[in-house]
Amino acid sequence: MIEVILKLKEKNIFKIGTMVETIIDKHHMGTPIQVRAAMRIKELHNDYCIADEEFDYTAEVPYRKIMYYDIITIDGMRPQDLAAVYNLGPKTSRFKKEKRHK
DSSP: OHHHHHHHHHTTSSOTTOEEEEEEEEEETTEEEEEEEEEEEEEEOSSEEEEEETTOOOTTOOOEEEEGGGEEEETTBOHHHHHHHTTSSOOOGGGOOOOOOO
16 A cells, blocks of 8 residues: 555655545543544655644644555545556456446
8 A cells, every 4th residue: 555655646646735534543521532534734755644634623733644554545535546547556446347238
């Protein structure tokens, strides 16, 4: 998965401003919980990125370090599917649906 994200980064598809979905730790009533959150990329590095939570409107929203292997979706698509759209990887089962003749 990391190789796929690095290919997307190299072709400037995965860049600053891209939306990603990942699991983050938050505190709810003093208890840490894991939440699936939409994040917007602020900085890119070799094996991680820095992002902030997109729809959290509190003033103290921290930037979070997200490892590439923790990313679930990029702009709403799995990284493998997004790479297949740009011919950077093999076609996934999503693209191999049979056409039915009626």
